[in-house]
Amino acid sequence: MAKAIVAALRVRSETILDDIARLMELAGVRQAMDPSKTTILKDNISWHFPFPAANTTPWQLEGTILALRKAGFDSITCVQNKTVVTDAFKGEDLNGYVPLFKQYGIPVLFNFRPTDMQWVPYKPKRRMHVLDTIYPEGITIPDYFFGKNIVHLPTVKCHIYTTTTGAMKNAFGGLLNTKRHYTHSWIHRTLVDLLAIQKEIHTGIFAMMDGTTAGNGPGPRTMYPETKNVILASADQVAIDAVAAKLMGFDPLSLEYIRVAHQDGLGVGDVRDIELVGDDVSRESWGFTVGNNGVSLFGNLAWFGPLKGMQKLFFRTPMVHLFIFGSEAYHDYYRWPAKDRRVFEQWKAGTPWGGLFTDYERRRAARESSGAAA
Numbered sequence: 103m104a105k106a107i108v109a110a111l112r113v114r115s116e117t118i119l120d121d122i123a124r125l126m127e128l129a130g131v132r133q134a135m136d137p138s139k140t141t142i143l144k145d146n147i148s149w150h151f152p153f154p155a156a157n158t159t160p161w162q163l164e165g166t167i168l169a170l171r172k173a174g175f176d177s178i179t180c181v182q183n184k185t186v187v188t189d190a191f192k193g194e195d196l197n198g199y200v201p202l203f204k205q206y207g208i209p210v211l212f213n214f215r216p217t218d219m220q221w222v223p224y225k226p227k228r229r230m231h232v233l234d235t236i237y238p239e240g241i242t243i244p245d246y247f248f249g250k251n252i253v254h255l256p257t258v259k260c261h262i263y264t265t266t267t268g269a270m271k272n273a274f275g276g277l278l279n280t281k282r283h284y285t286h287s288w289i290h291r292t293l294v295d296l297l298a299i300q301k302e303i304h305t306g307i308f309a310m311m312d313g314t315t316a317g318n319g320p321g322p323r324t325m326y327p328e329t330k331n332v333i334l335a336s337a338d339q340v341a342i343d344a345v346a347a348k349l350m351g352f353d354p355l356s357l358e359y360i361r362v363a364h365q366d367g368l369g370v371g372d373v374r375d376i377e378l379v380g381d382d383v384s385r386e387s388w389g390f391t392v393g394n395n396g397v398s399l400f401g402n403l404a405w406f407g408p409l410k411g412m413q414k415l416f417f418r419t420p421m422v423h424l425f426i427f428g429s430e431a432y433h434d435y436y437r438w439p440a441k442d443r444r445v446f447e448q449w450k451a452g453t454p455w456g457g458l459f460t461d462y463e464r465r466r467a468a469r470e471s472s473g474a475a476a
Contacts, residue, residue, distance in 0.1 A: 105370070105375050105376060105377045106336065106338035106340075106341035106369065106370035106375065106376050106377065107129060107130060107336060107337070107338070107341075107376075107377050107379055108129070108334060108335070108336040108341050108342050108345045108376055108377070108378055108379070109125050109126075109128035109129035109334065109335045109336065109379050109380045110125075110332060110333070110334050110345065110380045110381050110382075110383045111124065111125050111128075111332070111333050111380045111381050112331050112332060112381045112383070113314065113331055113332070113333055114331070114454070115161075115314075115454040115455055115457065115458040116454075118161045118165060118314070118333075118458070119161065119164060119165045119168060121165070121333065122161070122162070122165030122166060122168070122169055122310065122333065123165065123168060123169040123172060124380075125169075125310070125333055125334075125335045125380065126166070126169040126170075126308075126310060126335050127169070127173070128335070128379050128380050129308070129310075129335035129336050129337065129379070130337055131169065131170070131173050131308055131337075132173050132174070133337075134306050134307070134308045134337035135175070135251040135253075135305065135306025135307075135308055135337075136251060136305040136306055137175050137176075139177070139249065139250055139251050139305045139306070140177040140178070140179060140250045140251070141170060141177065141178050141179075141250065141251040141252070141253060141306075142179055142180070142181050142246075142247065142250050142251065142252045142253070143163070143166065143167070143178060143179070143180040143181070143208070143253050143255060144180075144181055144252055144253065144255065144272055144273070144276050145157075145158035145163060145180065145182070145194075145199065145255045146158045146254075146255055146256045146257060146272050147182070147188055147190060147193035147194065147197065148188070148259075148321070148322035148323055149187075149188060149193070149322070149323040149433065150188050150189045150190075150192040150193035150197075151196060151434075151438050151442070151443070151446070152196050152197045152198075152446060152459070153323060153325070153327075153438075153442055153445070153446055154315045154317075154327035154445070154449045154455070154456070154459075155257050155258070155259050155315045155316055155317030155321070155325055155327045155328075156257070156259070156317065156321070156322055156323050156325065157193065157197050157257065158197070158199075158255040158256070158257065158312065159197075159312050159314065159455075159459070160197065160198035160199060160202060160459065160462040161312075161458060161462070162255055162257075162310065162312040162333075163199055163202055163255060164202050164206075165310075166253060166255060166310050167202065167206050167208065168206075169310075170253070171206075175251070178206075178208055179208065179209045179210070179211060180199075180203060180208055180209070180210045180211070181210075181211050181212070181213055181219075181244075181246065181247075181276055182194060182210060182211070182212050182213070183212070183213045183275035183276055184212075184214050184275075185275060186429070187429045187430055187433060190212060194210070198459070198462040198463060198466050200466070201462075201465055201466050201469045204469070211246065213244045213246070213276060213279075214279075218246070219244040219245055219246035219247075220244070220245045221242040221243065221244060221245075221279055222242060222243065222244075222245045223240045223241070223242055224241050224242065224243045224299070224303075225240075225241070226241065226295070226298060227302055228298045228299075230295045230298070231288075231291035231292075231294055231295050231362070232285070232288040232291045232292055232295060233285070233292060233295040233296075236284050236285055236288065236292070237281075237284070241299075243277050243278075243299065243303070244276070244277070247276070247277070247303055247304065248303050249303070249304075249305060250304060250305060251304060251305050251306040251307070251308070252276075252300065252304050252306075252307055252308070253308045253309065253310065254269045254272040254273070254307075254308070254309040254310075254339070255272070255309075255310055255311075255312070256268045256269055256271070256272045256309065256311050256312075257311065257312045257313065257315075257316070257317065258311055258312065258313035258317070258330070258332070258349065258350065259316060259317030259318075259321040259322055259325060260317055260318060260319060260320070260321040260322075260325065260350065260390055260392045261321050261322050261392070262320050262321065262322075262392060262394065263286060263289050264290060264293070264357070264359060265347075265352060265357050265392055266343065266346060266347045266350060266352060266357060267321065267322055268309070268311055268343040268346050268347075269309035269311065269336075269339040269342050269343050270293045270294075270297055270339050270340065270343050270359055270360075270363065271359075272309070273293070273296045273300055274292070274293065274296065277296050277299060277300070278292075278296070289359075290357070290358035290359040290362065291358070291362060293359040293363070294359055294362045294363045294366060294368065297339055297340070297363055297368050297369070298366070298368060300339075301368065306337075307337065307339060308335070308336075308337050309334075309335065309336055309337075309339055309342050310333070310335045311333065311334040311335065311342055311346060312333055313330045313331075313332035313333060313334060313346070313349065314329070314330065314331060314332070314333065314455045315327045315328065315329055315330065315449070315455050316328050316330045316332075316349075316350070316388070316390075318350075318390040318391070319390075319391070319392065319393050320392055320393045320394055321392070323433055323437070323442075324437055324441075324442065327445065327449055328388070329453050329454075329455065330349075330388065332349065332383060332386075334346060338369045338370055338376075339363075339368075339369055340360060340363045340364055340368055340369025340370055340371045341369055341370045341371070341376045343359075343371075344360050344364075344370070344371045344372070344373055344376060345373065345376060345378070345383075347360065348373050348387070349383060349386050349387070349388060350388050350390040351387045351388050351389045351390050351391075352390070354371050354372075354373060355372060
C-alpha cells in the first residue's frame with residue numbers, strides 16, 4: 103500500500119488560525135476534495151457541555167472554515183446530529199459554534215430534521231462486516247450526504263469502547279440514526295463499514311483533528327484534559343487515527359477498527375507507511391490509559407460481557423429509556439456539577455487554550471448582546 107500523508111504541527115494559541123491553514127495545505131486539502139461540490143463540516147459534540155478535549159474546539163471550526171475558503175471551497179455547510187445523551191442545539195451554543203456559523207454564513211442542517219434531510223435506503227457496493235446483519239431491514243443514511251465532500255473535526259482523545267476515537271468514529275453520528283446504539287457490541291467493524299460507505303458516497307473526505315488539549319482517561323466525556331499543543335490533518339481517515347493513537351501511547355494496529363480498515367485497504371494504519379509532514383511528532387508517546395467510569399462499567403457488561411445476550415431486552419424495548427436516563431443523570435446531574443465543571447473552569451483559568459476559549463465566550467456574549475439590542 104502506498105504511503106499516506108498526515109500533517110502535524112506544534113502550535114500556539116496566538117497563531118492557531120494561521121497554523122490550521124498551513125496544516126491543511128500540508129495535508130493536501132485542495133487535492134483531497136472537489137472544490138466545485140458542497141463541503142459538509144461534521145463537528146464532534148461528544149458532550150453538550152464544553153468540557154476540554156470532548157468536543158470540536160471553536161478555533162478548530164473557525165480555522166477550518168477560513169482554510170477551506172482560502173483553498174477555494176465556497177459552498178460549506180455544517181451537519182449536526184443528536185444522540186440519546188447529547189443535545190446538539192445546546193452543544194453548538196455552549197461550545198461557541200453558533201456565532202461562527204453566523205459570522206461566516208455557514209448554514210447548519212440537522213440530520214434528525216425531516217425538513218433538512220431524509221433517511222434513505224442504501225445498499226453498499228463493498229461487502230459489509232456487520233452493518234447488514236445489525237440492520238437486517240436495511241441500511242439507511244441521510245440523502246443530503248450523497249455527492250458532497252466531508253471534513254471531520256474530531257479531537258485527540260480516548261474512548262471507553264474503542265480505546266481511541268477520532269476521524270473514523272466521527273462518522274458514527276452523521277451516518278447512523280438514533281438506533282446506532284445497536285452497533286456497540288460490534289463498534290470496531292461498524293466504523294470500518296461506515297468508512298467504506300463514506301468512500302462510496304462522498305466526493306472527498308478530509309479530517310482536521312485538534313490535540314491542543316487532549317483527553318486522557320475514560321472518554322469521550324469524563325476525561326483528564328492534558329495540554330499537548332498538537333494539531334493533525336489528513337485525507338486518510340485511518341492514517342490520522344493511527345498517528346493520534348500512537349501519540350496517545352497505543353499501538354495503532356492493536357486497535358481493531360484501525361487494523362481491519364488497514365487490512366481492507368480503506369487507509370493506512372501501519373505508521374511505518376505513513377509520511378509525517380510538518381513537525382516531527384514521531385517520537386512522542388503520551389502514555390494515555392482509558393480506565394473506566396460509571397457508564398463504562400455497565401456498558402462493558404452489556405455490550406461485551408456476560409449480559410450481551412440480553413441486549414434486545416435492554417436496548418430494543420422501552421427498557422432502553424432507563425439506561426438513557428441513567429447516562430443523562432450520571433453525566434449531566436452528577437459529573438458536570440460535582441466534578442467536571444470545576445475541571446473546565448480550571449482549564450479556562452490556567453491554560454492558554456482555556457484562555458482562548460474564554461475569548462470565544464466573550465465573542466458569543468457580545469453577539470448575543472448586540473442581537474438583543476437590535
